[in-house]
Amino acid sequence: MRQSPYLPNRPLKVAVLGSSGAVGSELIKILEQRDFPISELVLLSSERSEGKKIIWKDEVLVTKKTTKEQFKNLDLVLASAGGSISKKWLSTIIDQNALLIDNSSAFRLDKNVPLIVPEVNASDVLNHDGVIANPNCTTILLTLVLAPLNKLSTIQRVIVSTYQSVSGAGQLAMEELKLLTEQYLQGNPQKSEVLPYSLAFNLFLHNSPMLSNNYCEEEMKMVNETRKILNIADLKLSATCVRVPVLRAHSESINIEFADVVEPKDALEELKKS
Ligand SMILES: NC(=O)c1ccc[n+]([C@@H]2O[C@H](COP(=O)([O-])OP(=O)(O)OC[C@H]3O[C@@H](n4cnc5c(N)ncnc54)[C@H](OP(=O)(O)O)[C@@H]3O)[C@@H](O)[C@H]2O)c1
Structure with missing residues (x-):
């Protein structure tokens, strides 16, 4: 088990993996609404949405195809591109010592991964090993x-x-x-x-x-x-x-x-x- 990374107390370099999807696009809106402390937002998708532009906090951000290079120096990855994609990039994310908050079902039942509904079991969140899972919507x-x-x-x-x-x-x-x-x-x-x-x-x-x-x-x-x-x-x-x-x-x-x-x-x- 590696040491649990805790997010540094400064604006974060954040990637949204699956940024062009139904969940990813809502997530981006919420990050803006809540004024989440972000120094750089990286939008990742497949080749299909590569080059897609969005306005975020008066800035034009361009969606990038997901490659190893894009994970460099990230603090936090919010993944919502499907279980196989989260599994594919897990070791790359861990190598960056970034925290993965995963929306897919890939790690939800893993005993080393807290499965969090903030209103219900927020205190379990600290007990992570680099991955925190978000449950199924229902x-x-x-x-x-x-x-x-x-x-x-x-x-x-x-x-x-x-x-x-x-x-x-x-x-x-x-x-x-x-x-x-x-x-x-x-x-x-x-x-x-x-x-x-x-x-x-x-x-x-x-x-x-x-x-x-x-x-x-x-x-x-x-x-x-x-x-x-x-x-x-x-x-x-x-x-x-x-x-x-x-x-x-x-x-x-x-x-x-x-x-x-x-x-x-x-x-x-x-x-x-x-
Ligand atoms: N929809 C929900 O209410 C909901 C709720 C809870 C959890 N989830 C989970 O969240 C995940 C995404 O759901 P969604 O509804 O947002 O799906 P979606 O609308 O189909 O979006 C999928 C996203 O993943 C990207 N993607 C697909 N293949 C990729 C690849 N090879 N590499 C990188 N990115 C890739 C897509 O990019 P392109 O635009 O380039 O294809 C898109 O941004 C799923 O695991 C789902 O089970 C969904």
Whole structure:
């Protein structure tokens, strides 16, 4: 294990890996909104978006193709380009002694990698070895509800159903939904290329691989990541994840069984406080 790098107390040289994607482009906006202390922002993507320009704090920044050279002297890498890309560049990032905050599922269940929802387990963040993982989007929403309610009475069992927007499948899937919806309304046939079926006026099980236990990968991410974040290894949880034809924002229906009786008003009060 290498020594945990802590971020230096000065404006940071930051790279957003996957900067042209659905997550990356939101991330860049938030860094600006929050006035995150940055001395240099490096935008990385694949060859496809190389040369793309964005305005950031009145500066024109040009997106670069991801190469080893681009990671030189970085302090922080915010990665959102997919698991295989994060794995590919991990050793390069570590060699720079930079911190990787990773949005993909590549390292989430690694026992040396804290999996953080700031409102739930912020204190785990210090226990890292150079990589901090961000959970699956549906897991974040779920733990934000479960963690405060678990204080009222121990949670024994959770049944969750999701209604997941197309934004979770990335920028190209969002563009595809707009196009196929137009085609549907014009009475034309729709052919989906990004998602397995057309999502226009449709819904289907989450488009992740089906596993041998007949849950899809997204559903098992919710189970395993929630157990890790809440630190309840044997939490009984069953998830059903469905894509719905909504551009942004997921919804969830959560049914919780507690060890003791929990009054709805107390549950609501706890959620309001959280
Ligand atoms: N969307 C969500 O709500 C969400 C939520 C949580 C986590 N995530 C995770 O975040 C990651 C990205 O999701 P997304 O929705 O933002 O996907 P996306 O819209 O498809 O964007 C993917 C980004 O990765 C870049 N990329 C692709 N191949 C690359 C390569 N070989 N080298 C460097 N960059 C490469 C793309 O660049 P080009 O433009 O050049 O193709 C683009 O910037 C995924 O792991 C996803 O599971 C997504």
